[in-house]
Amino acid sequence: PGKVATLVRPPLTYAEEADHLFVDLSVFQVKFHKGTAGYDEIWKDGRQVVADARWLLQDSAGKQVGIPQRIEWEIIDAYTLKVIRHYTDFLGTDFTVSCECRSDDRIKVTIEGVVGKSDTYNLVWSGSGIASPSVTHDKDLKRLSCFEQDIERPDVAFDYEDVYKQFGDITTVEISGNAGGRKADFSFSIGSFSAGERFKIDPVLVSTSESSTATAHSNSRRLVRLSDGTLYAVYHKQLAGKYQIYVKKSTDNGASWIDETRISTYSGMADYHQQYPSIAVDSSNYLHVVWHGMATGYTTRAQIWYAKYTTSWAIPVRISTYSGMDTNYQYYPSIAVDSSNYLHVVWHGMATGYTDQNKVWYAKYVASWAAPECLQATGKNIYPNARWSLYPACNIPTDRVDYVFTEGTASPYNIYFDYVTLLVAPxxxxxxxxxxxxxxxxxxxxxxxxxxxxxxxxxxxxxxxxxxxxxxxxxxxxxxxxxxxxxxxxxxxxxxxxxxxxxxxx
CATH class of the missing domain: 2.60.40.10 (Immunoglobulins)
Structure with a gap:
């Protein structure tokens, strides 16, 4: 396959201090404390998110087995560093907690070792002094999110889905208050082991990075072909630490790609993430792109933006204009063009009168953008208990806009089909x-x-x-x-x- 663009991951930086190793993963930072302290601090944007995060191995009586001894680390490449914490005790327990840190990405945690006595064991991740005012556990998605305002943009999240896939439902989660903030404990029941027997488990600590996958949330088109065969791809990648929307073209059927152009040029967009674009082309070979992001005048909630190419790219315009949309998040748009070159966009979000859950919204362009219309006004909550009707995607047949979306209260989530009639009544x-x-x-x-x-x-x-x-x-x-x-x-x-x-x- 031909390469469209290169997404450059920011290099990982770290610094050794007297009592800890500081690792900056771009989207959040971790202080790995040395010696027998045995705990880590999680930071983001200059503030401490979790004051004391540590791994514990507990026996059937709930007593800690294995005492933290030291940490060591190795550089894998310019973007990856592995930190290993060693634990041991006089009974012969000997295990390690390995944290693979990748810049602009999650920390991958692997824990393995040998137990010193025959017993039933729990492996516990304990986080205390959590500064985020909201700490929510979603059992269906196997995730704990610590967030301030929006659960979709948490300060930090703990994801144990891979543990569930490997071992089944072995997890107990407890959330409580404490003097320094809030406290959350994940307890993994890893089973009974004989003295000298090995164990291994593989949970994940996740940052709140916007995905480094430029075509994530593939609910909409990322590639179009003009009538002359020219290909245009749309994607997001970082500019000075903020994701921006880019297009690039190929005139040789994808063998090479040229003319990379940033199109998220509305005032202030460079200061905020712009993400998850969708592209369409009309019969005049004009390009149409939508995405979500913030900008000047809309600095607290992502909005839906539209940009058009005729002979050059126009300045983006906001199309999420229903009352109250500017103070509520709007996400994941999908665009399509019909045979009359009319534009149709669907997305999910909240607005005045629709603040209990996210809804599917629809906007149409004929000579100008019409006010958005709520397509799905009732439904059931799904993750994260504040939204439903997720990731709509649309297609244009001759006389209507077809679209699908997910909805439900728990896994398995339902996938629904519906449509908007484009015709007027006879x-x-x-x-x-x-x-x-x-x-x-x-x-x-x-x-x-x-x-x-x-x-x-x-x-x-x-x-x-x-x-x-x-x-x-x-x-x-x-x-x-x-x-x-x-x-x-x-x-x-x-x-x-x-x-x-x-x-x-x-």
């Missing part, structure tokens, strides 16, 4: 009835406007109340354009006045 007029007899009459109507597509159904409704209800009806199916139609109704009650209306639908 226009039908009625004419006076003819052949009026005591028990029958012939009704007349005309389809004067199909609404953009021939009608599949037409007919009449009638009853004895003016303005309805109309308890009686007749319809026929077919492919009906504009024009008159009629139908004779029978079994009328002599001397009774009847009212009718015509109807048609796609």
């Amino acid at each position: 226009t039908v007029t009625i004419q006076d009835a003819t052949n009026v007899q005591p028990t029958e009459a012939t009704l007349h109507a005309t389809i004067t406007d199909t609404g953009g597509k021939n009608c599949a159904i037409r007919g009449f409704e009638w009853g004895t109340a003016q303005g309805g209800p109309y308890p009686y009806s007749w319809t026929e199916s077919g492919d009906f354009g504009t024009g008159a139609f009629e139908h004779t109704i029978t079994d009328l009650i002599p001397g009774t006045t009847y009212y009718f209306r015509g109807k048609a639908s796609h």
Whole structure:
């Protein structure tokens, strides 16, 4: 395959101090304390997030087995450093906690060793002095998140999904308050071992880095081909530590890529992450890109942005304009173009009147961007207990926008399909009835406007109340354009006045 772009991971930096090793992973930092202290500190943006994070091996009585002795470290490459903490005791317990630190990424933790006595053991990650005001455990996603305002952008998260996949449901989580903040304990029941037997477990401590995968959340198109064969790819990568939106093109069927251009150029965008773009091309070979991010005037909540290319890239515009969207997060847009070159965008987020859960929103461009419309207004919470209808993706057939989304309360999550009709309702007029007899009459109507597509159904409704209800009806199916139609109704009650209306639908 041809290479589109190179995503440069920032180099990892570290410094040895008298009592600790300081490792800067770009998105967060860890102080690994030396010797028998046996604990680590987690920092982010100059503030301490967790004051005391440590691993403990406990026997069936809940007593600590194995005393921390020392740490050692090795440089793997410019982006990776491995820190190993050694534990031992007089009973013969000997194990290590290995932390593989990669810049702009998670810490991968591996714990293995030998127990000194026969017993049943728990492996515990204990974090105390957690400064984040909100600490939430999501059992379905196997994750604990420590966050200040938005659970999707936590200060730090603890992810043990790989442990679950390997060992099953062996985890107990406890969250409590303490004098220095909050406390969280993960206890992994690793089973019974005989003296001298080895054990190994592999949980993960995760940072809050935006993904280093430039095409993450693949709910939408990242690559388009123009009519002349030119390929355009869209992705996000870092500029001075902040993800920005870039496009790049290939004129040789992907063998080489040229003209990388940053398109997230609205005022202030360079100071905030811009992520998860979606691209579409219309019949004029104009490019259309949407993504989410913050900018000047919208510095607290990500918004949905749109940029267009004709002969050059226009300044992005915000399309998440429904009331209250500017004070709520909007995420993961997907764009499509129909045969009339109209644009259709779906995403999920909250707004005024819709702040209990995230909803799926839709915006359409004809001559200008219409106000967003809520497509899914009711539903059930899913992770992180504040949203549902996630990661919508859309496609354009001839007369509607199809889209899918996930929804549910627990794994397995449901995947749903729905659509937005692009057509307007047909226009039908009625004419006076003819052949009026005591028990029958012939009704007349005309389809004067199909609404953009021939009608599949037409007919009449009638009853004895003016303005309805109309308890009686007749319809026929077919492919009906504009024009008159009629139908004779029978079994009328002599001397009774009847009212009718015509109807048609796609």
